[in-house]
Amino acid sequence: METNGLDNFWSLPLASVYDELSCGPGGLSAAEAKRRLLVYGANTLRFNPARSRWLLFLSQFRSPVTLLLIVAALLSAGLGDAADTIIILVIVLISSLLGYFQEKGAADAVNELLKLVRVHCTVTRDGEFCDIAVEDAVPGDIVHLAAGDLVPGDCLIVESSELFTDEAAFTGETFPVEKRCGEVPAGSSLSGRANVLFMGSHIISGTATALIVMTGPGTEFGHISAGLTRQAAETEFEQGIRRFGYMLMEITLLLVLVIFAINVLLHKPVLDSFLFSLALAVGLTPQLLPAIISVNLSAGARRMAKKQVIVKRLSSIENLGSLDILCSDKTGTITQGKVTLEGCYDAAGKKSNKIMEYACLNASLQQGYTNPIDEALILAGGAASGDYQRLAEIPYDFSRKRLTVLVGNGDTGLAITKGAFLNVLDCCDHIVQDGNVLSIDAVKKQVLQQYAKFSAAGLRTLALSYKVTGLTPEFTKDDECGMVFAGFITLFDPPKEGIGETIGDLGLLGVTLKLITGDNELVARSLALQIGMKDPRILTGEQLRLMSNTALQHQAVVTDIFAAVEPNQKERIIMLLKKAGHVVGFMGDGINDAPALHAADVGISVNTAVDVAKEAADIVLLSQDLQVLADGITEGRKTFANTMKYIFMATSANFGNMFSMAGASLFLPFLPLLPKQVLLTNLMTDFPEMAIATDRVDAVNIGAPQRWDMRFIRRFMILFGLLSSVFDYCTFAVLLLILHANEKTFQTGWFTESVISAILIVLIIRTRLPFFRSLPGRYLALATIMVLLAILFVPVSPAAAWFGFVPLSLAYYGYMLLIIVAYLFCAEILKQWFYRRLSRVGARKNNRVISPLNF
DSSP states (O other), rough: OOOGGGGGGGSHHEEEEEHHTTTTOOEEEEHHHHHHHHEEEEEEEEHHHOOOOOHHHTTTTTTHHHHHHHHHHHHHHHHHHHHHHHHHHHHHHHHHHHHHHHHHHHHHHHHHHHHGGGOOOEETTTTTTEEEEEGGGOTTTTEEOOOOOOOSSSEEEEEEEEEEEEEEHHHOOOOOOEEEEOOOTTTTTTHHHHHHHHTTTEEEEEEEEEEEEGGGGSSSSHHHHHTOOOOOOHHHHHHHHHHHHHHHHHHHHHHHHHHHEEEHHTTOOHHHHHHHHHHHHHHHSOHHHHHHHHHHHHHHHHHHHTTEEESSSHHHHHHHHHHOOEOOOOOOTTTTTTOOOEEEEEEEEEEEEHHHHHHHHHHOOOOOOOOOHHHHHHHHOOOTTTTTEEEEEEEEOOOTTTTEEEEEEETTEEEEEEEEEEHHTTTEEEEEEETTEEEGGGTTTHHHHHHHHHHHTTEEEOOOOOOOOOOOOOOOOGGSSSSSEEEEEEEEEBTTTTTTHHHHHHHHOOOEEEEOOOOOOHHHHHHHHHTTTTSSSSEEHHHHHHSSHHHHHHHHHSEEEEEEEOOHHHHHHHHHHHHHOEEEEEEEOGGGGGGHHHSSSSSEEETTHHHHHHHHHSEEEOOOOOOHHHHHHHOOOHHEEEEEEEHHHHHHHHHHHHHOOOOOHHHSSSSOOOHHHHHHHHHHHHHHHGGGGGGOGGGGGSSSSSOOOOOHHHHHHHHHHHHHHHHHHHHHIIIIIOOOOHHHHHHHHHHHHHHHHHHHHHHHHTTTSSSSOOOOHHHHHHHHHHHHHHHGGGGSSTHHHHOOOOOOOOHHHHHHHHHHHHHHHHHHHHHHHHHHHHHHHHTTTTOOOTTTTTT
């Protein structure tokens, strides 16, 4: 199905566009939509999954050291050593396949979870409205949009009412853009196409019916994305991994050059020395780190999914574990989220059936978007009676903070406005009191006092006004003036049961809760007292406007509640809290929450949120409950802890081996290990470490936010690496001075001791506690036992000859047992001293957390 005639579809009559797309105002049939989906492809900008798998596999060879090793091995084959070359290449391939399948499994698991929180849109299919996933939308679909909806493709507007969109992704401007149906010149720029809705934008206010013309890569957003690399901001953990990688590169380069130079100076074969040095570089580099991180994160995501927390961006799990401030609205998180009408009152504070009638007319006839306030009004007072007919509507938006519906009854039109008290009051110059219409100036003070009285009682208080008009449907925002103030609508949303305990649980996790609400200070204070906050510190939106960024940065940290906050102020609060050094989460579900969700370290929304909020979030809760989020934070910290375990295990043992290799090269007339033996050592020690994702995590790792600390990692790596190296030299002494080992016996003996000590030290350094008080997880224990048995079997197996191994004497196994037991004992003593010293340093620094495991 060609669409060449639609290159300038915004300049064509609607009927011509229908003809080009072979569709009509009634939309498509389900069968035709299915056929078009095959023709146009899924409505997404993501890469082709098959291509992504090949890229994932090739990425396992992205390390320059690995590529150099492969080239050197092939060169060795050209010089006649084909057997060693094949063994080296097979080991490299196995390591790469391990990484590939681990990362692929992690990616597949996350894709399955993302299906639970797909964004949907409403289209007409077979003449009826139906909800479909945005990915299934096709050209020719008729889509129905309201405030908060994401635009599912490049669309031509068919009908609209007070329609405004956010096109910041295209123009860089944050101001809403007004849209309307019609035709514009073919040469119009993006900003001039007022009759087009673009994929990548969202509806701020109003409603629209539109024809989808382009989807996926064919959209303007697709064209922009094709020329740009769109990446989310790097998380603190990702920055830490990158710095850690740079540190390892520097150390590896230095030691490899030193070891290569020593071997060449000692007149050992140059090619063998080069292969040996490269193999050592591979050994020091934790090759499986990307795979281990992916597996840890996906395992954490699966555990979190069981607790109603869906992770959209895996790296956000680490930030969730580091979270120390959570900013949230009160509705649905602190309160039950079930708005109930308390009453409708006239200006004097007396209950009024007339106010109830007008409020229900406004609520039941508005067509902007469903909201809890209108649902509560309809539930309490019923829908509009048949005597009234809807003529026009000015939808709610966040600048006016009010909603107007024009209704007709006989020969009379009536504009009814409800919304935020002060915003409705601003458009009124009269007030009705005891049936009389008076100037509002005479009683404005009493009206304000009545508003304060309702607010102090913890009631959310809206205002209602009206204006008698003609029956013309032409009623605009400019006509919202000269209205008559009618009265108040009061609502309440009680706190959730047990919310105080949940907030206490967050506190025990080291997470401070800050409420950000549009309600006024009196309502916010009343709720705070109900949930157990004693003397809460409150800042209002008006105070925020008058404060400099420096002043607000200091005040924001000690403030409990931000009340009467404007939408743009939420993002400012988040950014300043981050600037103060905190890891900040923001929980929001509204149209105006998207900027703050993007700004936060962890954007959190709920599955019932508007599309734009759900799309902006890193994490989506299937249940709008802070306790669910507390469980998610716990899982995030477990994931962080397990990832750090791998880094400690890989670096401490590998770093020690590098020191040992460097020293052994000085006094041995042969290579301490052959290149293929070094690679086999690295491969065998990787197997148990792949089970880290399923390991148990001690309670001490969960009780406080966890932060990346490069200094801690360096100290850990040096101390435990040197300890490992000391016992390597003990092994050298036994082999050379006691057993008088030849080249092959030395290499076999050190290989065996090196691998066994590396996999057993995992049991020590995986926990701060004495190892017998924190047992490893089932899969880690099983993997450790299997590798241990395999290593003992290798020297007597048929494969021994391939790797240059020979059987070892029973006497050596006895000495090795003593060395390994002594090594583990000393490692346990060093660990206890290391963490006790950290605790003392932490106390001197006012309990500031300096260890990534919070020890």
